[in-house]
Amino acid sequence: MSWQMIPLEEVAPTPWRNGGGVTRELIAWPTPQDWDWRISVAEIEKNGPFSHFDGVQRWFAVLGGAGARLTFNGQAHALTAQDPPLRFDGAKACGCELIDGPAEGFNLMLKHGHSRAHLVRVRGALNVEVRAGARVAVYAWDEPVIVQVGKDFVTVAPHTLAWRALADGASVRLEASTALWMEMVR
CATH class of the missing domain: 2.60.120.10 (Jelly Rolls)
Structure with missing residues (x-):
């Protein structure tokens, strides 16, 4: 199999349910309806919770902007574009506070037990x-x-x-x- 290229600009944005930003789903494998893993880029426009994904392990990395502070169980994790990606359980309540204005984030999600x-x-x-x-x-x-x-x-x-x-x-x-x-x- 050769490389499959997916330019971000060719993927339509989907608004978040909470109105805090938009997501561009680059790939959901093997299908968008029944994926084992999913990769997306999000534009985070305001503070608020991340969506819950029961049974999903998530990785999050800041791509642009000053960064974001993710909070789980009262513990905050400040992330910038220089920090390593953060791995967390998608079922946990996760609050997101922007550090200084909008940020761009990268998400990798995997369903537990599949990959x-x-x-x-x-x-x-x-x-x-x-x-x-x-x-x-x-x-x-x-x-x-x-x-x-x-x-x-x-x-x-x-x-x-x-x-x-x-x-x-x-x-x-x-x-x-x-x-x-x-x-x-x-």
């Missing part, structure tokens, strides 16, 4: 050994990202999600000033 994943922020170079059967993705933020899988190279344009399956596993190298890297395995 395992991790999400890391890349600044510079990242070398990984990907297990057979994994699906991998990279989100290029403000700058292009160069991805090497074996001897093949691909350049991911800014504000674009690129993803693919790696049936046989592979050695992967990323070069990016700002990017997010994900691996999802069943």
Whole structure:
């Protein structure tokens, strides 16, 4: 399977139920109605709660703006575009307070029992050994990202999600000033 490219600008925004922002769902795999994992970018416009997702593990990373403070059970976690992604249980009540104006956030969600994943922020170079059967993705933020899988190279344009399956596993190298890297395995 080759790389699938999903530019953010080509995805229509969906308003949040609470009116606090909009989300652009980049991919829901295997289908939008019955997904195992889902990747989206949100524009957070005002303070308020995040939606509950029972049975879902979430990762959240700030992409732009001054950041956000997520609160669970009275404990606050301040996140900026320099911080690693935060993983949390989607069933927990989560309040979001913007640090200084609107923010852009990245979400990776996985249904419990369907897949395992991790999400890391890349600044510079990242070398990984990907297990057979994994699906991998990279989100290029403000700058292009160069991805090497074996001897093949691909350049991911800014504000674009690129993803693919790696049936046989592979050695992967990323070069990016700002990017997010994900691996999802069943």
